[in-house]
Amino acid sequence: MAVYSVFVVSRGGSLIYDIDYNVPKTDVEKTFGYPLDIVLKVFDEKLTVDFGARDGIKIGHYLLAVNGRPVQGTVFDDDRTDVREFLGQQQNYPISLKFGRIKLTVNEKIMLASMFHSLFAFGCQLSPEERSSGIQILEADTFKLHCRQTLTGIKFIVLTDPRLPYVEGLLKRLYELYSDYALKNPYYSIDMPIR
Amino acid sequence: MIFNLYIFDRLGTCVLYAEWNRKKPANLPKDEEFQNMYGMLFSLRSFVKRLSPLDCKDGFLNYQTSKYKLHYYETPSGLKLVMNTSTDVGDIRETLRQLYGQIYVEYVVKNPLCPLDKPITSDFFKDKLETFIKALPFY
């Protein structure tokens, strides 16, 4: 029953604090012959599986490494040469490819925080009932998102295992911590990232 | 308690909207509300897919606010069923699946006079839907 991550989002929708805990692993490594029966495409400037999902490798997985050499975007991390070019040459086969999801980068987290900020507002706007709050709990098959917005508009977001009930206590504790440490710190200005 | 139901086809057309105990009058014209709802669903799915620490199968299932709970079920063919209920309603994906299989497939898919990509006009479908909804324990 794990907590995956915690985010704090400011009134304006920017991410001011985040931390990851138990992020589950999804990597799959497999050896391939020529021609490669997995089709890759560039998504978010990274190579992802577009067709040919199998053996735990799923559409949308990123190519993480080739023969143990880490891949960064569309190039090799070590010598910055093009990965697709390497995959296109028959003499490089058989080849071992590692696929999986990747940890979110800071930029992605900032983007997702602002996305949630607007989803939260939509949840309120599209309510069939009067005076609704925004999203408090969001369930997916793989995780659960718990959110508490303070009266001042700051959102505390906790990502957990989907089986966990609403973590009200934890959200409350987070707020207390935030008030204690961040707000009582004279060098901290509201809406700025917490260090 | 059930508030309302939206069904979107995979091209984002709202092919059905119905409401039961909705108290808050819509503050937007209907087509704008549909557009916003579809837009929100689209973002929600993309948000969940990116944020998920593991590979999603069904992805987004539901969310809850202080006043209502939005339940989501998407068929592999991309039909999207959205039902808003009060917050005391549990997991109703199976109900939405039945609504798809027993009502939509039977009275829209099997009715040649109902185009699949246009708002549903069949009265027979609407009658069946009404009966189905009102028979639900959490109606």
Place this chain on the structure above:
Amino acid sequence: MNDEYIFEYLHMEMVDQFCNSSDSNDDINTAIKKLERLGFTVGQRYIEKSTKDIQRFKDELETMKFVCKEVWNVVYKKQIDNLRTNHHGVYNLHDYKFRLLEQMSHSNQYKEHAPKYLAFPCGFLRGALSGLGFDCVVTAEVTKMPACKFLIQIHHS
């Protein structure tokens, strides 16, 4: 997998092809005639295949009962609900829930579309009866969907 619907899907698409197809210049009446003739061919062949083990029917009425029960059951998964005759070659077959209209409407909505979906069944009935040795005219009438009456007039030579 008890309720397979493949014939119905083909039928609805055939109606669409002949009645709504933009690249066919047929007007609706031509389309309906075409569907009726198609039904006739199918009915004739179908009856030939399905009655090869049956001896002979005693009389006209017995033939009609066979159609209302056995044939209807195979094609429309139910029997005719009510069969009436004036004993002079006129038969009235009443189906309270005709399968090809059943999913469409239980009111007057879409009633104007019914003739397109009844042309093939009328032809089929005429074809089947012709295969059994009866020359006839078949028409259909809808009072309230999905109920439907098939009127058969047998020509006695």
Place this chain on the structure above:
Amino acid sequence: MSRPSKPGDPRKVSTELFTLTYGALVTQLIKDYEDEQEVNKQLEKMGYNIGIRLIEDFLARSNTGRCNDFRETAETIAKVGFRMFLNIAPVVTNWSPSGDTFSLLLDPNPLTEFVELPEDKYKLNYSNILCGVIRGALEMVQLEVQAWFVSDQLKGDSSTEMRVKFIRKLEDAVPAGED
């Protein structure tokens, strides 16, 4: 693989009705269009329209989720889809090396059970409606494919083989005003 059936087997009789109706339809289209290529096109189009409805019926009844990969898709079409609607289970074979194209061997082919193709109709792909059904059904589950017949027992070939090629994965419509 055809299962022995007693004369009154309702499933069998009902497939027969379908087969006879299909035969009459093809004959009518040949009369209407006079050009076999055009008939092939019309059959494919009709199949497509059937496919987009049939898939919903299939999904509702089979309760299958989204397939994980194209191989699973192929097997599901053959073992579940064809079985459900035509009571046959074609063999999936002849995968291309890149895994994006496969064949379905239709033996027996219930569509052609009572059919002999006239010799002058060699351009006609009698069962072409099935290609359309596959294309329409898969399009609804976000797979764009091409499907075509490469051989046909009606034309004297030793098998009836349909090729199905993956073209691309389709994405959901982006909401108006966003990109």
